Amino acid sequence: MGREALTCASTGNTATSVAGFCAAAGIPAYIFVPQGAPAAKVAQLLAYGGTVFAVEGGYQAAQALCQLAREKFGWYDRSDGANPINAEGKKTGALEIWEQLEGELPDYVLVSVGDGSIISGVCKGFWELTQVGLAERMPKVYGVQAEGAPAVAEAFRRFQAGEPWLPAEGPADTLADSIRVGKPQDVVKAVKYVARTGGGFVTVGDREMVAAAQALAREVGVFAEPAAAAAYAGLLKLLREEEIPSGAKVVVVITGSGLKDPHGVLQGLPEPTVIPPELAALESALAGG
């Protein structure tokens, strides 16, 4: 496309991809993150040689400045909601689910939702599978948002009720930085696509996400950041509410590694036991623990 630099506004994960691919391609990346983005995420951006601006005022402010900058400087903008090609990448998540399950799609798919980009792409992928005859029906796709940042879930509720549904800027208060979005950029696609699958939205609290992240790690060995584990917390809630029946075939999409936000996952876990290198000390620790 002849562009000589990429830009994006991101809470962290998109920016990491952009900076990494720009490094591999040998072109500059101009990244706008909210001030206070997790150190591990910013570390990667800097290591990849990205030019990183920590924007005062949160994610919306970072988005707004990114839009001004792309128009001023001609940078190619990969931000969620700003780029129609985005969904073509995200939809491959649905194609991978189809492929890995050997064409047997699940009954339900759960995806954490911030801007609504991933879930839009995933729904698009399932939709296209039905259109080309590779699947008979779509899974019901559910988006999971933070209780403190529920803009897409609330827009969906209004959409289903036949009310005016496009959101104004709403609250964005959750420890899960990857889905801490007050003004979702892909809300239109997310709401309409999820409705088309027959799915819905659910919100979960920060404690539920952390508990879900710990359960995923402890029970199945999957180490997810809290924002990613929100999808699993949403499944647990929908099972409790019997919106998803026990025994259904469900895929939970995990969208970020716990290494990106280890402090979030670790809340309330025990510290390691420090011992001298002596068997008696170990036996004592085991007995006491």
Next chain:
Amino acid sequence: MGREALTCASTGNTATSVAGFCAAAGIPAYIFVPQGAPAAKVAQLLAYGGTVFAVEGGYQAAQALCQLAREKFGWYDRSDGANPINAEGKKTGALEIWEQLEGELPDYVLVSVGDGSIISGVCKGFWELTQVGLAERMPKVYGVQAEGAPAVAEAFRRFQAGEPWLPAEGPADTLADSIRVGKPQDVVKAVKYVARTGGGFVTVGDREMVAAAQALAREVGVFAEPAAAAAYAGLLKLLREEEIPSGAKVVVVITGSGLKDPHGVLQGLPEPTVIPPELAALESALAGG
């Protein structure tokens, strides 16, 4: 094998695998790490529900206590050097290189070395490929160690010189925790296998590793922890010394993500620029940067 629990002593990466697979398998993991192991690595162990002991006295003390514990409690020990099946897993690294290069093995392979387990397995894999007729010759395999923890490299030098070569406990002083090993557990296999490939050993300093980690991230978009980037630092050194000719086909094995030790990779990199969400501030920052 009828064992009901796993154990290992590890500087972090092995322990993470053990704890994660134990979580998936639903059996307990008893992990011995050196006191001071990086927080991100310990975070994963705790999240996976492992029982973690931070042993005073460093990695050797952790190894010694692990050995006492496995005999006392009957735990299955996955530690480097303690388990002959280990190399059967590590050798798949060589098979993957063969597979991904469609049977065209490189001229050289570089691997960071702490205990010597990974390089032993990788050499074993190449050796077996020649024995079953899938490769005509092995790549020359080079091990890369930290200047401050060079036990295997020095043993190799003595081995090649026909001197008594088995190491006593040596120094273990490097920021690269994954290869901070004073008494390598797989030194015999590592030395003999590397000799069989016609390769060798090289040591690099901490600054070279950090510079290599930053170069890998910035130039090709691979974010490695310093211990893993040591392999690339070793390549640069061997190219400078003309032990590896320019134009050779080389594979550098990257054995740990930079997310596991972001502080190590970040040394000396700039901080993000904090700006208000205004184009004028951005232009000013771009002009000043």
